[in-house]
Amino acid sequence: MKCDLIVVGGGPGGSMAAKAASEAGLKVVMLEKRQEIGDPVRCAEGVSKRTLNRLVKLEPEWIASEVKGARLYAPDGTSIVMSEDKSGGEVGYVLERKVFDRGLAMLAAQAGATVLVKTRALGLLRKNGAISGVSAMRIGEPLEIEAPLIIGADGVESKVGRWAGIDTALKLQDIESCAQFLVHDASIDEEYTEFFLGNNIAPSGYAWSFPKGEKLANIGLGIQGSRSKPGEAVRLLHKFMKARFPNGRVVEMVVGGDPCSGPIESATTDGVMLVGDAAHQTDPLTGGGILNAMQAGVMAGEVAAKAISAGDMSRRGLVEYETRWREKIGKTIARSFQFKEFFVKLNDNDMNQLLGSLAKEDISKMDLAGMLRVLFRFNPKLLWSLKSLII
Amino acid sequence: MLTVNRYKCCYCGACVGVCPTCALELVETWLEVSAECKECGLCTKICPVGALEVNA
Incomplete structure (x- = not known):
């Protein structure tokens, strides 16, 4: 199999990259190792309304609910309220990621990208020292895909960067260990996303309640990895539920690791661009990463098309991506990192x-x-x- | 030796993200441990469900 660009990972970042590159005329293959895109979810699903609407035409079924703002609770119970248009961060929509991720992958496919599911990248192919594709396993069978350019959108567990020589391994202080339940509870505030602070609730992190309508909410917490121990996130979540939502009925369980390292030194190398969690493009303070990944995906997809037509896939040929993502989202990520370092x-x-x-x-x-x-x-x-x- | 309790593992991949030697690989719901594992235990600390353990 031969193409111009391989996108590894079919999350929001990968799909937007595949869509943008396909629209710019590239022959794109997007690999997703899972058999179903979007499932299982590893996310609290909150996004800012304005930014999402700028990025993509929304389908109503992607949105679980809309909120008016955010309410923050201090450890002593004092609360403050921020309205949605002012809070800026991941407040506005609560998504239905299973449907949303699938929808974005569909947009990539409609733009012309080939989407291969249950296809896992195993390593990079090289010809005369240059990256020449990806070796993969597709439904248990080996598959080699040739392409001069790779976008790694392979999430917190990213391998593409590491294969290409970018060390993306996360230090424990730079990742939050998270657990979340989808909860049904009559006491859920359906108009506000809620954030609960406190070292007894979530050490160097926070707990959250993101309403999804019909008295359902994503209730979860994240703790700094350096303050975590085996199973701590789930244990603390059970404790938080008991204290705050004692009558809550848990109907789903979600866990995950959320990068909060601040901007990485380089998200590009010869023949490779990294996007989203793979490039630690999450906001270190809020942990939100969907919109950053989508924006970076679009930029990487566009730059991929330029690099292919210029015939320069070297790091220098990809420098526009590096410059653009740092300008558009990197500055905020760096600022949030400083706030996070203070907050923890x-x-x-x-x-x-x-x-x-x-x-x-x-x-x-x-x-x-x-x-x-x-x-x-x-x-x-x-x-x-x-x-x-x-x- | 690093052991994976597959009844506990929720296959989130946080462990893969912190592994300094790239010894872990998540294959859908199956966490693979390669010979590169140095038993440093970072993955056991980050695991939200406590599915990983380093045994002597």
Whole structure:
């Protein structure tokens, strides 16, 4: 099998890359190792409304629910509310990823990409030192696919980068260990995504409730890997459920690892571009990665088409991708990383003080930057190290 | 030796992401451990369900 571009991984990043490259005229093959795209889910499914609508024409069945904003709880129970249009992060829609991921893969296929499911990349092929394709296993049979360019969109467990010489292994402090239940509970707030802070709830992480309509919600938590021990995420989630949603009925279980390393040194090398979780393009503070992956996917797909037509698949020929993703999403990721590095060190008293100082203010009209300035005004000592990020 | 409790494993791949030697591979629902494994135990710590264990 021969093509211009192989995309490894059929998540949102891979599908958008395959779609963009196909639309630009490339012959694209997208590999997905699972037999079903989108399942099992490893995600809390929250995304910002505005950005998603900019990226793709939405199908109603992709969206489980729409929320008005986010409510944050300090460890002492004090809460603040941020409206959807101001909170900026992964607030707005709660997706139905099983349907959404499949829908995006369908868009890639409709654009002309060949989608191979139950097909797992085993390694990179090389000819005269240059990358010349991927060796794969397709439904248990070996398959070689030739292409001068590879996009690795293979998620938190990415191998493409490592095969090509980019070390994407995550240190424990740079990954959150997460567990989530899909819960039915009459007490679920269907209008707000909720975030619960506290070192007893989720050490150096947070717990969440993302409503999916009909009194269902993704209720989960993530803890920093360096503070995790075997089975800790699920154990803490059971504890949180008991305390906060004692009558909740669990109808599904989801676990996963979420990169929060900040921008990687390089997401490109000769013949390879990395996209999404594979390139650690998740927001280190919120853990949200869907929209970043989709945006990076589009950029990588477009740059792939240019590189192929210019005949330069070297790292230099792919530099436009590197520049564009850093400009578009990398800066925010770097900033969030600095906030995360600060946040993971906070004790419960600090968090109570911070959220408590906001609870007294009218923040409903404030955007995130405005809120941070207020926080700084009330808590200059605590936030001094973040001064340059806030003012 | 690294052992996988396949009744516990939810095949999320977090372990694969932290493995420094690329010794783990997730094949749909099946986690494979290769000879590259140095039994460092990082994967056991990150596992949300506690499916991994290094035994002496």
